[in-house]
Amino acid sequence: MIVGTAGHIDHGKTALVKALTGVDADRLKEEKARGITIDLGYAYSDLGDGRQLGFVDVPGHERFVHNMLAGATGIDAALLIVSAAEGIKPQTVEHLQIVDLLGLDRGIVALTKADLADDDLLLERMAEIEALLEPTSLRGAEIMPVSAITGRGIDELKAGLLALGESGKGVTGFARLAVDRCFVLSGAGVVVTGTVHAGEIRVDDRLLLTPSGLEARVRSLHAQNRAAEIGRAGERCALNLAGPRLSKDAVRRGDWVVSPELHAPTDRLDVRLKLLASEEQPLKHWSPAHVHLGSAHVMGRVALLEGERLAPGETAMAQLVLDEKVGALAGDRVILRDPSALRTIGGASVIDPFGPPRNRRAPRRLAELAALGEPDPVALDRLLSLDSGFVETARFGLTRNLRPVDVAALLEAADGTSLDGYGFHAATMAAARQDIVDTLKAHHEARPDTPGLQPERLRLALARRWPVPVFKALIDQEVGAKTVLVDGPFLRLRGHSLKLGSRDEALWQKIAAELDRDRYRPPRVRDFASTHGVPEPEMRKLLQRLAKVGRVVEVAPDQYFLRPVVAEMIGIAHAFGREFTAAEFRDKLDNGRKVAIQILEFFDRHGITVRRGDLRRTVPQKLQQFGPTAPEAAAAAAT
The missing domain is CATH 3.40.50.300 (P-loop containing nucleotide triphosphate hydrolases)
Known part of the structure; x- marks a missing residue:
């Protein structure tokens, strides 16, 4: 102790x-x-x-x-x-x-x-x-x-x-030591001392200094003034550190020596703040203060989250906006002193060490902070019950120094389930999956002549509006389960397909045959309209619908290609294996300079090719935008 x-x-x-x-x-x-x-x-x-x-x-x-x-x-x-x-x-x-x-x-x-x-x-x-x-x-x-x-x-x-008992600091989390001294010991090198706040530090551990991010290896250590192999939470330790950029001047009081998992410098701390009853005046929003956390001492400002003033003796939520980044975790205690550093004015307990710069006073955020202020099991359960409906499990674990296995155990105890780094109540997950199915089903019934919904439109149509990354995880789950199918740029339920009227379907079969026949130089909209005796606006509308479902691609105004043909042309361009000219590309397709230029400009707009003067080259990462390029077929066509 x-x-x-x-x-x-x-x-x-x-x-x-x-x-x-x-x-x-x-x-x-x-x-x-x-x-x-x-x-x-x-x-x-x-x-x-x-x-x-x-x-x-x-x-x-x-x-x-x-x-x-x-x-x-x-x-x-x-x-x-x-x-x-x-x-x-x-x-x-x-x-x-x-x-x-x-x-x-x-x-x-x-x-x-x-x-x-x-x-x-x-x-x-x-x-x-x-x-x-x-x-x-x-x-x-x-x-x-x-x-x-x-x-x-x-x-x-x-x-x-x-008789007061041993230290109550936990050893289950990742290692964390607050540096209060740094010196050079002859024959050993850089030595830092401090109290281990959590976890264990062992000889040969590879750690990081926060907030600098410098790497350090523990060459040897003393715990409670004795040579040891392990320093545990609650003990004072001296660590002999070595690192490629480590020096006495690179370490200062207030730094933390931490396991790499805990290296997350921050300058916005959401806290529960108490103003001392001995203060004569209320604390105003955005007041400057000296902030002491661990062994760190930085300047900052107090952004009150529940009003413009905090009366002496009262407690409220606040965000500490610091001039410098520090290492902090939930539960850390903070002491505030007045701007002249003559007296202590209050203290705080960190609720969320990674406070948001915007919407920090929003009711939704305050509800989240109220949940985060509870002990671990209660906090997770309450967070999962909020309107947001999910928890970022890695972030929750980081803020509270919990290992992934511990977060998983808490999630299980809260009747939760995990998906791609997000935690949900089991009931919330079931409701989300049903919501996706019901929304797509309703759309299919109302609009049978459309292929489905684009992802963003589906996200906005759901009963609960999920953030984009969470929505993607939910959709990927449904796609993996084959409940939802990806049809070009659209999402649809299994069993649903675009239903054209009998007249439009017959017309499409004729158009598709012509597009396939003249694959690199297809007719334009007006040509199709004239050939088949259909008003041009009506023909244009049909091709636009077909483009939405990914059957055709509008490469230039009123110039449509079959989607597989676009992928094939990308493969032909890539088969050059070097920079190429528009003339070389035209010769491979044998479709005339004007159409070749339109195709290449389309590739440029989509990042498939990069132009430098009269030369272009393909971008390998962009080749699959319109489907498999079938390199063998493209190479054959290129020869």
Whole structure:
């Protein structure tokens, strides 16, 4: 377990840590000279029975609260220190506020310098402290008089800290360590230290630094000040890292060392924000603030999502828009300080680390945030029940540091099913599938003379309007099950086909024969109209309908080719195997320069060919737009 000290300057934090561990946590020359803690100090108490307490000694001076916060966000329990001689002071209050905002509910109050106070004063101080703790997360915490000079209460304090229990940080997720120090060790290289917030880190693991994305391999590590092969959640670790671009200057306090799966820097955090009751003025929308998360410290603005002002003591949804990207996950605690960094103004719990830049106040988004604010199983179930009807399983797992197997188990427990990275309630999935069938069936009945619906029109016609990627996954499922068939650019139910009237069907058979006969130089609309004695507008309308179902392709105005012939001509162009001229293409088709140019311009518009001056070349990725090119047949035709 990691214990963090908290309290006013010169109330004896460092001396008490030394009495508990035998280690002087003040490591800087400036600290020795001035007699105060400036930066974070660390010490460990080996109890000889396999148990060990780690201590983070934080500065008590108001000027170094940012350093205090870098250490406080990784601790499991708080050791609030109050001098029996001086009592409660400003930094006692602010540090307690920070402990409360971090949600720490395990802790002990050490009433230090007990050798300087009589029993009556000690009782008076204890009463004052109880009143101070009452509205906070440390309400009811034990208060122990101690003296680092005489040793009074030290053993009892150590036993009390052990009784608080081990770290509650989980080891099931991916690895995540908040960097609070970085230095170069002679003969070893770059070393970073910090608290492991989740998962396990092993020697030879390949990790990433967030937000920079630098690669790092763990050459060796120390956990709780001992050489080890594994560092686990809840332990302080020192990692000796190596990487192609890694250097001391490339790493800074506030970075995270994470498994590659967790590398997702962000600058928009949707949070549940609490403004301290001690604030004199409401917090306005878009107020600037110092933002502390993990060991990071960045500037940002508070975008309120439920009104324009937040009253002191109140809680509301907000989005923190940061000036720099950070690493963050759901459940992380954030501390806010005023723009001048003179006082703590509030705190927050991250609900969604990847907040949207638009529609962040929309009722649909607020409902989603309300669901995300619940524990894992409840959150997933509530998300699946929202109007959206689905969850991106990978994103849900990332925001909460859940492995895919854990997300799958949660989805199963919620009576859900998975499809191409999306989760649905089983009932929602069944309804979606039936909706697709019913909508297509209704269209077929109303418009039997059409082949079906284009995908986007079908999506917009459904009872529930799915986002495009989700709709595609649903349609791919139906196509795979052969419930829905793809007919050119249209989707239709099995058994449905375009029904032409007997007159139109007979006319189409004649036209198709002529298009096949003159495959590379087909007649135009007016030619068909004249040949078959049909008004030109009527003939044009018929060919347009046939083009919609993919039987023919309008290559130029009123110039239609059979779809397989278009694919064949693409194959002929590709068979050159090099850049070619319009004249060369014309000669292969033997259809005249004007028609050859129209065909090539059609290819250009669809990205099938790329033109450079008088030369063109085919684009391999675009060859299948109108069906298989049948390269063997095309090569034969080309020769």
